Amino acid sequence: MLDPKLTDEPARRAALDRYEVLDTPREPAFDRITDLVRSILGVPISAVSLVDADRQWFKALSGLDAEETPRDVAFCNHTIRERAPMVVTDATEDARFRDNPLVTGDPNIRSYAGIPLETPDGYNIGSLCAIDTVPRQFDPGQIAILRNLAALVVEQLELRRIAERDHLTGALTRRAFLNEMNRAIALFERHQRPASLLLFDIDHFKRINDAHGHPAGDRVIRGIAQLCTSLQRPSDSLGRLGGEEFGILLPEAGEHDATKAAQRFCDAIAATEIPGAPPLHATASFGVAELSGDWPTGESWLAVADMALYEAKRSGRNRIAVARHESCNAT
Structure with missing residues (x-):
């Protein structure tokens, strides 16, 4: 049965907006997670990617110099449509991605593993992903690690939101x-x-x-x-x-x-x-x-x-x- 929260785009966007995180400066808590993904999974690129109305914006990006991409070319735009991890072992053989400019040109994505960032109320606002420039398999142990780190990203977003309000006035800190x-x-x-x-x-x-x-x-x-x-x-x-x-x-x-x-x-x-x-x-x-x-x-x-x-x-x-x-x- 189709999950309605995977198709309710206005509610998904509202869930993302509640975190008030888009276009904020980089923060060490998120950078450390992408650094861990690169180190543990042995990939050259990792990102905490958030999907806005028409763009993919990176809260953290390790191994690549970018701030955002158009939403329509983002692998993450596919990841948020499912509850399960999205794994692409060779993007050049995947009909969804073989003509994607991120595959045919820089950064030459070949393999991808992404875990949806699911909010406590059930909306996928982005992904934590591991990206390689060569075809590869991701084994179940690596996917489990990626799942745990994705949960940590959501926890950091929740802690960040709690810490943003002054206890006496309710104003922003x-x-x-x-x-x-x-x-x-x-x-x-x-x-x-x-x-x-x-x-x-x-x-x-x-x-x-x-x-x-x-x-x-x-x-x-x-x-x-x-x-x-x-x-x-x-x-x-x-x-x-x-x-x-x-x-x-x-x-x-x-x-x-x-x-x-x-x-x-x-x-x-x-x-x-x-x-x-x-x-x-x-x-x-x-x-x-x-x-x-x-x-x-x-x-x-x-x-x-x-x-x-x-x-x-x-x-x-x-x-x-x-x-x-x-x-x-x-x-």
């Missing part, structure tokens, strides 16, 4: 937020898609802790995070970058729209009463930085927004400042 920023940078470099960063922190937060205690401070942090989450667009990302400092990433927003959004957040925070005993009020200062080709990493982009934030605080707090522009008072 600093690491996860920087990954989102780096994804926005990749989209900007590839397709010139705009994005802007709002960086803010709670004004005089130490006074709140000193006057009311740390539980009250946590209440303010949580309340402001919930407020920002309720105000942001579905495509925006909120991150807690440390203590009382937050970032809001605005995809598809230039400086003008980002400045208006920052003012809206700033005004809303100032007008909000944080419930509790006693009820509390707080304000926040904002720095705004539109993405530019001058900032090739999340950290450099963050540094520019931080300079604007410093200007907002220096000029009186409870206001916004735009990178390389004069600050604007909150109303």
